[in-house]
Amino acid sequence: MIEPSTHLRDKYALVGAGHSRLGKVPGVSAQGLLEEAMLNALVDAGLTTQEVDGLICRGPDEIYTFHQVMGERLGIDASFSTTLTNGGASQVMGVALAAMAIDAGMASCVLVGYGRDNWSRVHANKENHMRGSGRPQQMYGMEFGPEFGYYGAIAAHGFGAQRHMHDYGTTREQFGEISLAFRKYALNNPDAVMKKPLTMEDYLAGRMIVEPFGLFDCSLQTDGAGAVVVTSTERAKDLRQKPVLVKGFGTGNNISGWFNDDNMTHTGAIQAGKTAYAMAGVSPSDIDYAQIYDCFTYMVLVQLEDYGFCQKGEGGAFVASGALDLNGVMPTNTSGGQLSEAHVEGMLQVVEGVRQLQGIYGPERQVPNAEIGLVSGHGGNTVCESTLILGTA
Amino acid sequence: MMSDDYAKAIPVPGPESVPFWEGAKNHRLMIQNCNTCGHHWFPPSTVCTGCGSRDIEWVASSGKGKVFSFVVFHRLYHKGWEGEVPYVVGIIELEEGARMLSNVIDIPVGDVICDMSVEVVFEDATDELTLPKFKPV
Ligand SMILES: [Zn+2]
Numbered sequence: 001m002i003e004p005s006t007h008l009r010d011k012y013a014l015v016g017a018g019h020s021r022l023g024k025v026p027g028v029s030a031q032g033l034l035e036e037a038m039l040n041a042l043v044d045a046g047l048t049t050q051e052v053d054g055l056i057c058r059g060p061d062e063i064y065t066f067h068q069v070m071g072e073r074l075g076i077d078a079s080f081s082t083t084l085t086n087g088g089a090s091q092v093m094g095v096a097l098a099a100m101a102i103d104a105g106m107a108s109c110v111l112v113g114y115g116r117d118n119w120s121r122v123h124a125n126k127e128n129h130m131r132g133s134g135r136p137q138q139m140y141g142m143e144f145g146p147e148f149g150y151y152g153a154i155a156a157h158g159f160g161a162q163r164h165m166h167d168y169g170t171t172r173e174q175f176g177e178i179s180l181a182f183r184k185y186a187l188n189n190p191d192a193v194m195k196k197p198l199t200m201e202d203y204l205a206g207r208m209i210v211e212p213f214g215l216f217d218c219s220l221q222t223d224g225a226g227a228v229v230v231t232s233t234e235r236a237k238d239l240r241q242k243p244v245l246v247k248g249f250g251t252g253n254n255i256s257g258w259f260n261d262d263n264m265t266h267t268g269a270i271q272a273g274k275t276a277y278a279m280a281g282v283s284p285s286d287i288d289y290a291q292i293y294d295c296f297t298y299m300v301l302v303q304l305e306d307y308g309f310c311q312k313g314e315g316g317a318f319v320a321s322g323a324l325d326l327n328g329v330m331p332t333n334t335s336g337g338q339l340s341e342a343h344v345e346g347m348l349q350v351v352e353g354v355r356q357l358q359g360i361y362g363p364e365r366q367v368p369n370a371e372i373g374l375v376s377g378h379g380g381n382t383v384c385e386s387t388l389i390l391g392t393a
Numbered sequence: 394m395m396s397d398d399y400a401k402a403i404p405v406p407g408p409e410s411v412p413f414w415e416g417a418k419n420h421r422l423m424i425q426n427c428n429t430c431g432h433h434w435f436p437p438s439t440v441c442t443g444c445g446s447r448d449i450e451w452v453a454s455s456g457k458g459k460v461f462s463f464v465v466f467h468r469l470y471h472k473g474w475e476g477e478v479p480y481v482v483g484i485i486e487l488e489e490g491a492r493m494l495s496n497v498i499d500i501p502v503g504d505v506i507c508d509m510s511v512e513v514v515f516e517d518a519t520d521e522l523t524l525p526k527f528k529p530v
Binding site for chain 1: 401402403404405406407410414436442461462463464465466467468469470471472473474477479480482484492493494495496506507508518522524526
């Protein structure tokens with residue numbers, strides 16, 4: 001039993017957000033893309049690299065001490081800096097860690113970001129292309145997997161989807177509703193990679209990759225980066241943007257393994273959400289929109305359940321009800337998400353979560369009267385989860 | 394078959410998993426057992442994942458279990474599987490309680506379902522490597 005520190009509530013703020021070019025961006029490294037996103041975030045905040053004293057980031061996981069590489073490239077010495085290694089849960093966690101670091105007096109203005117050159121890597125050679133991965137195989141296990149033809153995050157998540165279908169009667173059409181909802185948002189996002197409408201017929205006709213997942217259950221392979229600036233709410237008053245407050249955050253890590261217990265149908269989002277709600281002093285019914293980590297359709301469905309937006313097992317009916325649309329009960333992934341905007345491992349979810357509360361969009365994308373939003377990060381070999389609850393001042 | 398002719402990935406055992414692979418060569422499915430609490434688990438470690446005890450030993454599983462979940466690979470991720478897609482990768486829950494990843498074989502791909510009963514079969518892949526796989530009972 002843990003008790004999150006409610007004194008952190010509303011004390012720290014996201015004061016700028018930015019992203020790089022997204023999609024196929026050949027000839028630029030992950031570092032270069034992250035610089036682009038970080039400078040855009042600083043410009044958004046009205047700050048420069050000279051005012052940054054904290055750097056929390058992540059890039060390609062095989063690069064040693066990635067924050068040091070970025071510090072060198074940006075010309076920043078930091079009183080607090082580190083690279084996170086919770087996979088797709090790292091990016092939301094980076095914002096939480098920034099707030100903790102500032103609260104502990106370790107830094108005052110922290111840049112948080114993630115960059116990847118995944119499209120370029122996957123298309124760089126035949127071996128990467130066949131495995132559908134830009135990471136060296138050595139980073140995954142060398143036994144209890146490849147010898148059985150088990151490759152990729154898609155299969156790990158597929159096990160969860162299959163078990164959920166078995167336990168609760170969830171269907172592929174319901175997974176498809178998630179793809180369709182996010183594609184609609186992407187069509188209103190000029191930066192989104194996917195530009196064409198998607199119908200249920202298209203979804204069902206998509207070629208099977210690793211069953212139960214077909215082509216349109218899978219997030220995109222993209223180059224891209226995102227970044228945000230975190231500082232105190234006090235200091236935010238003098239900055240350019242309307243501050244977006246960190247109301248609460250939480251983490252949950254079922255690191256005993258995805259195959260253990262019922263972890264693949266009851267994810268780390270249960271613990272992470274509980275903690276974040278308690279810190280923020282809100283409940284699921286107070287949330288106006290969600291930006292959910294969508295590596296595969298199923299992960300959206302199960303996280304919506306685990307965050308309490310519907311009952312366990314009812315995620316299928318929930319997503320099929322139109323709940324995820326802009327006028328639905330829980331507008332979700334309003335930029336198109338990783339399924340249709342670009343896959344930057346949850347960092348674009350943070351960026352979109354901020355922008356919704358900055359209130360910068362027109363009616364086609366802006367969640368009306370948005371005051372509180374939830375952002376999720378999921379990854380780390382499918383068992384790590386981080387949650388952020390953001391609010392207007 | 395000599396390893397040189399084997400096109401699929403050859404596992405690289407960690408120091409703690411040698412008894413599993415040696416057992417497989419002798420057609421025994423080895424898992425770990427805790428002498429303190431009776432918990433069985435896989436993959437291997439040096440402490441009981443149920444209670445943290447270091448009083449543990451390797452034991453042979455009955456090899457019987459059920460499919461906890463599974464996926465069907467339609468896309469080719471490794472050239473060693475050319476001509477074998479679609480194939481099934483499952484998580485097998487052994488009757489002792491430990492779960493392990495393997496292939497479900499000897500059944501049409503579309504007939505595999507969660508919770509179906511399976512038992513181990515040993516596939517001698519090369520002179521040096523035997524893979525425990527699972528078929529319907
Ligand atoms: Zn024990």
